Amino acid sequence: MMAPRVRGEREALLRQTHPLANLLLLTGFLVAVLASPGLAVRLGALVLIILLALLSGESARSFLRKGRFVISFSLLLFVAQVLFVTDGRVIVHSLVTLTDRGLVLGAQMALRFLVIVSSSLLFVGVTAPDRLARAIMGLGVPYRFGSVFVLALRFVPFFREEYRTIREAQHMRGLDRPIRNLRALRRSIRYTLLPVLTAGFVRADSIAISMKGRGFGLYPKRTLTRRERWHLIDLVPLGLFASLLGVTLLARRWTWP
Numbered sequence: 579m580m581a582p583r584v585r586g587e588r589e590a591l592l593r594q595t596h597p598l599a600n601l602l603l604l605t606g607f608l609v610a611v612l613a614s615p616g617l618a619v620r621l622g623a624l625v626l627i628i629l630l631a632l633l634s635g636e637s638a639r640s641f642l643r644k645g646r647f648v649i650s651f652s653l654l655l656f657v658a659q660v661l662f663v664t665d666g667r668v669i670v671h672s673l674v675t676l677t678d679r680g681l682v683l684g685a686q687m688a689l690r691f692l693v694i695v696s697s698s699l700l701f702v703g704v705t706a707p708d709r710l711a712r713a714i715m716g717l718g719v720p721y722r723f724g725s726v727f728v729l730a731l732r733f734v735p736f737f738r739e740e741y742r743t744i745r746e747a748q749h750m751r752g753l754d755r756p757i758r759n760l761r762a763l764r765r766s767i768r769y770t771l772l773p774v775l776t777a778g779f780v781r782a783d784s785i786a787i788s789m790k791g792r793g794f795g796l797y798p799k800r801t802l803t804r805r806e807r808w809h810l811i812d813l814v815p816l817g818l819f820a821s822l823l824g825v826t827l828l829a830r831r832w833t834w835p
Contacts, residue, residue: 590635592704596812597713600705603815606822607697611690614829617682620689623822627696634704648695652688659684707731713806721800729785733778740777744770 592600610623631641642649659680666679707728714724748769789795828834 590633590704591811592630592634592700592815593706594809594811595815596806596808597705597710598717598806599808599812599815599819600701601710602819603822604697604701606819607693610822610826611693611697614826614834616829616834617685617689618834619825619829620686620693622825623693624689624696626818627693627700631696631700631703634700636703644699645696648692648699652692655691656684656688659687702731702734705731709806712802712804715800715802716805720798722795725794733781736781737774737778740774741770744773 592603607623607627611620614620628641660676661674661680663680663683664675664677666677666682668675668677669681670676710731711721711724711728714727715721
């Protein structure tokens with residue numbers, strides 16, 4: 579049963595929808611990108627993710643800044659497929675051989691990676707971990723498993739903030755240098771990855787001590803102080819989920835390009 583929204587709330591689109599509706603929408607994106615045979619559905623899914631991110635309060639500049647690594651790695655996947663796949667009709671035959679099949683496979687691989695990672699980032703960015711935990715526990719999932727899932731989501735912004743802090747400290751000390759060879763890559767791992775992992779281990783240890791001190795897991799069940807309720811706006815991600823499934827089935831049935 580759907581409850582009316584409190585008057586005066588002006589949150590962005592996906593930030594006020596039910597967490598399970600957002601989870602179904604994420605599932606729809608994953609099904610569409612993994613089950614569709616061609617490029618059309620995957621490209622449409624990527625455009626839809628960008629539109630939803632903008633409607634959910636993300637600026638275009640912020641979204642691109644967060645996805646710089648994703649875009650760079652997608653381009654690397656595309657180039658690798660284009661260079662190493664030699665089947666199909668030859669388009670360019672010079673220093674390298676480019677084929678139509680290599681271009682198609684490269685585009686499919688890049689779009690698949692872009693949609694999977696960007697939809698996951700969108701879900702993590704618009705879904706509050708506490709609300710998601712309450713929604714999962716409301717389905718009857720033991721609170722221990724729900725809490726583990728929430729803690730995993732909470733570590734995503736933590737690692738992002740730690741990485742930003744470490745990079746700023748490196749920049750102040752003159753260690754912010756581009757990675758151009760294996761030596762620079764090893765230096766980056768030593769001065770960036772290891773401190774981030776160390777901070778993560780310290781944070782996990784402090785959380786474990788805190789949970790133990792509060793008697794977490796002492797009782798088999800836990801009373802929820804609030805329950806997530808369904809609202810009319812939740813029809814938006816549910817409708818998009820159904821549309822993604824329908825379009826994917828049509829694409830497989832009629833073999834869309």
